[in-house]
Amino acid sequence: MRLRGVGQNIVCQMVVDLDDVLVDAESLQRFVAAVLEAVGITREDAAITADVLVTADLTGHESHGVARLEGQYVRPVQTGQIRAGGGLVTVRETAATLVLDADNGLGHPAAKHAMDRCIAKARDAGTCVAVVRRSNHYGIAGYYPMMAAAQDMIGVCCTTAGALVVPTGGRTMLLGTNPLAFAAPARRNRPFMLDMATSVVPIGKVEVKARRNTPLPLGWAVDGTGQPTTDAAEVLERTFGDMTGGLVPLGGLEAGHKGFGLAAMVDILSGVLAGAQVSLHVREAMGSGHGAGVGHLVAAIDIAAFFDSVDEFKDAMDTYIDELHAAPRAPGTDRIRVAGEPEFEAKEHHLRTGLPLHAGVAASLQKLGQELQVPPFVLLG
Amino acid sequence: MRLRGVGQNIVCQMVVDLDDVLVDAESLQRFVAAVLEAVGITREDAAITADVLVTADLTGHESHGVARLEGQYVRPVQTGQIRAGGGLVTVRETAATLVLDADNGLGHPAAKHAMDRCIAKARDAGTCVAVVRRSNHYGIAGYYPMMAAAQDMIGVCCTTAGALVVPTGGRTMLLGTNPLAFAAPARRNRPFMLDMATSVVPIGKVEVKARRNTPLPLGWAVDGTGQPTTDAAEVLERTFGDMTGGLVPLGGLEAGHKGFGLAAMVDILSGVLAGAQVSLHVREAMGSGHGAGVGHLVAAIDIAAFFDSVDEFKDAMDTYIDELHAAPRAPGTDRIRVAGEPEFEAKEHHLRTGLPLHAGVAASLQKLGQELQVPPFVLLG
Numbered sequence: 154m155r156l157r158g159v160g161q162n163i164v165c166q167m168v169v170d171l172d173d174v175l176v177d178a179e180s181l182q183r184f185v186a187a188v189l190e191a192v193g194i195t196r197e198d199a200a201i202t203a204d205v206l207v208t209a210d211l212t213g214h215e216s217h218g219v220a221r222l223e224g225q226y227v228r229p230v231q232t233g234q235i236r237a238g239g240g241l242v243t244v245r246e247t248a249a250t251l252v253l254d255a256d257n258g259l260g261h262p263a264a265k266h267a268m269d270r271c272i273a274k275a276r277d278a279g280t281c282v283a284v285v286r287r288s289n290h291y292g293i294a295g296y297y298p299m300m301a302a303a304q305d306m307i308g309v310c311c312t313t314a315g316a317l318v319v320p321t322g323g324r325t326m327l328l329g330t331n332p333l334a335f336a337a338p339a340r341r342n343r344p345f346m347l348d349m350a351t352s353v354v355p356i357g358k359v360e361v362k363a364r365r366n367t368p369l370p371l372g373w374a375v376d377g378t379g380q381p382t383t384d385a386a387e388v389l390e391r392t393f394g395d396m397t398g399g400l401v402p403l404g405g406l407e408a409g410h411k412g413f414g415l416a417a418m419v420d421i422l423s424g425v426l427a428g429a430q431v432s433l434h435v436r437e438a439m440g441s442g443h444g445a446g447v448g449h450l451v452a453a454i455d456i457a458a459f460f461d462s463v464d465e466f467k468d469a470m471d472t473y474i475d476e477l478h479a480a481p482r483a484p485g486t487d488r489i490r491v492a493g494e495p496e497f498e499a500k501e502h503h504l505r506t507g508l509p510l511h512a513g514v515a516a517s518l519q520k521l522g523q524e525l526q527v528p529p530f531v532l533l534g
Numbered sequence: 535m536r537l538r539g540v541g542q543n544i545v546c547q548m549v550v551d552l553d554d555v556l557v558d559a560e561s562l563q564r565f566v567a568a569v570l571e572a573v574g575i576t577r578e579d580a581a582i583t584a585d586v587l588v589t590a591d592l593t594g595h596e597s598h599g600v601a602r603l604e605g606q607y608v609r610p611v612q613t614g615q616i617r618a619g620g621g622l623v624t625v626r627e628t629a630a631t632l633v634l635d636a637d638n639g640l641g642h643p644a645a646k647h648a649m650d651r652c653i654a655k656a657r658d659a660g661t662c663v664a665v666v667r668r669s670n671h672y673g674i675a676g677y678y679p680m681m682a683a684a685q686d687m688i689g690v691c692c693t694t695a696g697a698l699v700v701p702t703g704g705r706t707m708l709l710g711t712n713p714l715a716f717a718a719p720a721r722r723n724r725p726f727m728l729d730m731a732t733s734v735v736p737i738g739k740v741e742v743k744a745r746r747n748t749p750l751p752l753g754w755a756v757d758g759t760g761q762p763t764t765d766a767a768e769v770l771e772r773t774f775g776d777m778t779g780g781l782v783p784l785g786g787l788e789a790g791h792k793g794f795g796l797a798a799m800v801d802i803l804s805g806v807l808a809g810a811q812v813s814l815h816v817r818e819a820m821g822s823g824h825g826a827g828v829g830h831l832v833a834a835i836d837i838a839a840f841f842d843s844v845d846e847f848k849d850a851m852d853t854y855i856d857e858l859h860a861a862p863r864a865p866g867t868d869r870i871r872v873a874g875e876p877e878f879e880a881k882e883h884h885l886r887t888g889l890p891l892h893a894g895v896a897a898s899l900q901k902l903g904q905e906l907q908v909p910p911f912v913l914l915g
Contacts, residue, residue, distance in 0.1 A: 249630035250660030250839040279631030280663045282835055307807065320858060322867035327858065335799050337806075345802060347795040353788055372788060379864020397862075403785055403792055407734060407753060411784055414728040414873040417858070418716050421726060425718075425850045426688065426840055433857060454663055458631040459807055469806045476814060477701060477708065477798070481778075483760020486703035492795040 174515045175507035175533040182207040184522060184530035185219055189259075191525040192230045193237030198262035202226070205261040205292040210510070211503045212496035216357040217293045220514045223521050225290060226259060235259060235289050235444055241266050244286075244428075249274060251283035252428070257444035260291030264310070268297045268451045272304050279458035284427035285449040290314070295348030295496070298336035301453040302344040305463045309452040310334045313424040315436045315445070317392060318352045319399040320417075321410045324379030326392070326399040329432030330355055331419035336493070338456075339470035346493030351416040352400040353409075356392065359400070363389045372405035374398065381406060423450040507533040555896045556888035556914040563588040565903060565911035566600055570640075572906035573611045574618030579643035583607070586642040586673040591891070592884045593877035597738040598674045601895045604902050606671060607640060616640060616670050616825055622647050625667075625809075630655060632664035633809070638825035641672030645691070649678045649832045653685050660839035665808035666830040671695070676729030676877070679717035682834040683725040686844045690833040691715045694805040696817045696826070698773060699733045700780040701798075702791045705760030707773070707780040710813030711736055712800035717874070719837075720851035727874030732797040733781040734790075737773065740781070744770045753786035755779065762787060804831040888914040 182203045189199035210218035229235040239258015243251065251270055255263035267283045274281035291297075294310050301308025314329030330350035337345045354373050362369050368383035376382035377397035391398045402412025416432075424431035429448025430438050438446040456466045477491050503509075510518075519529050563584045570580035591599035610616040620639015624632065632651055636644035648664045655662035672678075675691050682689025695710030711731035718726045734754050743750050749764035757763035758778035772779045783793025797813075805812035810829025811819050819827035837847045858872050884890075891899075900910050 245840065247660030247836075247839045248658070249662070250835070252840050277629070278659055279628030280661060281630070282661045284840065307803070320861060320870055322863055322870045323861045324864045325862050327861050337802050345798065347799055349792045349795060353785065370788060372786075375864070379867070403789060404734065405753075405786055405788060407751060407786060408784060410871075410873075411730045414730060417726065417854075417873060418728055420854065421718050421851070422688070425847060425854055426835070426837070428841070428846075428850075431854055431857075454631070454807070455628075456807070458628045459626065459633050459665065460809070465809075466806060469809075470802070473798075473801065473806055473812055480701060480704045480708050481706050482703055483705045483756070486760070489701055489703045490791075492791075492798060 172512045173509035174512050176510050176515065177531040177533055178207055178211055178504060178508045180531035181210075181219065181508065181510075184518070184527060185222060187527040188222065188227060188521060188525055189230075191527055192227055194230065194259065195238075198259060201265045202259055202261040202292075205265070205296050207508075208296055208500070209293045210508055211500040212293070212295075213499035214293050214496070215511070216355065219518060220511070223517065227521065229289075230259075234439070239263070241285075249278040249281045251281065253283060253285045255285050255288035257287050257289070260289040260312075260447060260449070263288045264291040264297050264312075264449050264451060265300070267449065268300045268308065268310070268453065271451050271453045272301055272306060275306060275453040275455045280452070280454045282450065282452045284423065284429075285451075286427045286429040286446070287444065288429070288447045288449055289445050290447060291449060293348060294332040294334035295336065295346050295493070297451050298334050299344065299346060302336040302338040302346070304453075305338060305456050307454040307456065308334075308336045309454075310449065311419040311423045312449045313420060313430060313432045313435055313447050315439070316396065316432045317356050317400050318402055318412075318416055319375050319379065321402065321413045322379075324375065324377060324397055326396045327433050328402070328413070328416040328420065329435065330400065331416040331423075331432060333415065333419055337470060338467055339474055340464060340467035341471045342474040342491075343497045344493060345470065345474065345491060346496065348493075348496075349403075351403050351412050351419060353403055353405050353412070354400065356389075356400065359385050359388050372401060374400055423448045426450065553893045554890035555893050557891050557896065558912040558914055559588055559592055559885060559889045561912035562591075562600065562889065562891075565899070565908060566603060568908040569603065569608060569902060569906055570611075572908055573608055575611065575640065576619075579640060582646045583640055583642040583673075586646070586677050588889075589677055589881070590674045591889055592881040593674070593676075594880035595674050595877070596892075597736065600899060601892070604898065608902065610670075611640075615820070620644070622666075630659040630662045632662065634664060634666045636666050636669035638668050638670070641670040641693075641828060641830070644669045645672040645678050645693075645830050645832060646681070648830065649681045649689065649691070649834065652832050652834045653682055653687060656687055656834040656836045661833070661835045663831065663833045665804065665810075666832075667808045667810040667827070668825065669810070669828045669830055670826050671828060672830060674729060675713040675715035676717065676727050676874070678832050679715050680725065680727060683717040683719040683727070685834075686719060686837050688835040688837065689715075689717045690835075691831065692800040692804045693830045694801060694810060694813045694816055694828050696820070697777065697813045698737050698781050699783055699793075699797055700756050700760065702783065702794045703760075705756065705758060705778055707777045708814050709783070709794070709797040709801065710816065711781065712797040712804075712813060714796065714800055718851060719848055720855055721845060721848035722852045723855040723872075724878045725874060726851065726855065726872060727877065729874075729877075730784075732784050732793050732800060734784055734786050734793070735781065737770075737781065740766050740769055753782060755781055804829045807831065
């Protein structure tokens with residue numbers, strides 16, 4: 154499934170590729186968890202990781218979903234590059250802060266447990282900031298702030314990531330796409346949920362252009378000399394090569410210094426403050442065989458500390474979101490979408506109709522299942 | 535003074551307009567404070583406001599500096615639209631949160647006092663989030679996180695502001711330029727300090743284009759139908775008119791939904807969570823004669839809660855900043871500038887050579903001084 158363009162009227166339109174197969178999401182999630190357990194991940198951590206990965210596919214972020222299972226998680230666990238038994242160690246703690254060490258385990262359970270503890274501490278102190286060091290890729294950033302929103306809190310989350318982005322005035326990859334995620338609950342409306350890379354586009358969009366042999370819009374990427382380029386294949390190649398050129402920070406050629414600033418802020422919060430690798434060193438660290446040394450920051454703000462009743466906040470959120478929805482629209486716009494709505498609509502749609510998975514991805518997952526003696530997941534229709 | 539383009543070699547180059555006069559910054563600051571005292575602001579709050587305003591000019595943000603003194607602060611205080619005697623009332627408090635009410639006083643002292651208290655609480659709890667409601671425009675956002683950085687903390691700040699920005703798919707002004715500011719200290723290097731509007735450009739840049747009768751780059755603004763426009767004068771006119779059209783969120787035509795998301799996040803944090811007006815209603819509130827009802831959020835994270843020694847963090851910051859500085863550069867780039875450096879360099883330069891002020895601004899300030907029987911500030915050379 155790929156979210157292609159915008160919807161019509163109220164219902165977001167999903168386009169199913171001819172080479173997609175429809176799978177049962179629940180069955181897929183059980184499968185992913187079983188695969189992870191088969192390589193030594195604990196039952197609890199496997200379930201968490203499976204939930205984060207399948208949620209990515211359900212919400213339309215297939216680039217962060219089950220397609221990554223084998224290459225990014227299963228094989229690194231098997232070779233010991235990611236520790237199967239990684240537990241979360243508390244390094245330091247105050248009333249409203251936590252420093253955690255993921256012991257080179259999977260990033261998903263590390264971030265999930267960090268947010269759980271953050272929420273509990275915020276319930277007492279009003280707010281809490283937790284950092285995680287020595288972690289790994291944790292999938293979609295938006296998953297973790299949504300945990301806070303479900304507990305009537307505001308959630309924030311960011312992470313370091315392998316360098317792909319060129320700082321303003323530079324010509325090499327120095328920054329990760331360093332996502333920033335934020336969620337806040339409403340009452341009638343769905344939560345506000347922002348999950349954004351701090352680059353103009355994620356690398357996945359360049360991959361799509363390269364695959365289709367279409368030029369990049371000017372402003373997405375620069376070449377090895379730091380000049381704007383439209384050559385998708387070359388940008389992609391350099392990503393795995395000399396790491397010159399790369400993605401342009403959010404703001405593009407006009408205001409890229411702002412995206413540069415945001416990406417560096419994420420490096421400082423989830424890298425420097427966490428005592429973890431900043432983006433520039435994540436890939437080297439991966440090459441070292443001791444995990445990526447990725448850092449995360451999660452934070453929770455308890456809305457109950459700000460109002461007599463949480464509903465005061467939620468009602469004001471509804472009014473705010475309603476006013477955005479009701480705003481006069483430019484021609485060609487069916488409605489104004491508030492952050493998170495495309496994801497929630499995709500998820501609701503897929504839970505109703507089944508989850509489209511690229512046939513190739515589905516086939517290699519089933520093959521991986523055979524190898525690890527895990528029963529296959531259910532194909533629909 | 536206007537920061538025009540980039541510097542040469544190491545020293546940032548400042549261009550002084552022919553119609554600028556050079557003033558002594560210290561004398562100007564005393565003058566501004568005396569003017570504010572003359573209309574009933576307390577000595578302490580007048581000194582704070584003067585410091586924030588002159589710091590804006592010193593750091594190259596003249597759009598937020600002393601040029602605003604009369605229209606945005608002095609006259610509204612005289613007419614009672616902003617309360618002269620406004621004190622900061624504590625509405626609610628937990629170990630790591632604060633809800634404050636500025637009682638419709640000036641925004642600068644409100645935000646300054648809020649950050650002072652936030653820093654003190656973060657010293658105990660490890661972190662603190664404070665919101666301020668019923669406040670007014672507080673000048674440059676970066677001032678407040680820099681207070682935290684000076685106390686070995688990470689500082690965060692954001693504020694609601696009058697609507698000027700059009701949400702993605704819309705055609706009317708619904709969001710403020712809603713700035714987001716962040717600062718973190720280093721040891722050898724200057725602090726990292728990001729202070730950015732969440733629109734592609736601030737309205738000041740459109741004003742400059744309109745004044746010079748040059749077209750806007752495509753992607754800065756949309757017209758009353760929501761289509762991209764290059765007509766600076768029209769955009770500006772609508773700002774004071776029917777509020778159709780307006781600035782495009784950060785990310786521009788390609789990725790403006792991200793800037794829309796960031797601007798809405800700022801509205802939620804400093805508007806909804808603060809129990810204050812969101813940007814859409816700031817202007818109406820101003821028109822009501824009871825102040826703008828602006829909200830702020832300030833937060834401090836105590837670095838000492840994360841490391842054995844704060845120097846561990848500061849040294850890692852230095853390494854990070856050094857690596858950004860040392861990165862290979864695109865042709866035509868003299869060096870890679872980290873967030874805050876243009877501001878700090880401008881300030882150092884102006885403290886050495888005097889502060890250039892537009893002659894017209896200087897003249898009307900002196901006239902205001904005469905009216906309020908405040909001795910004039912010192913012109914240099």
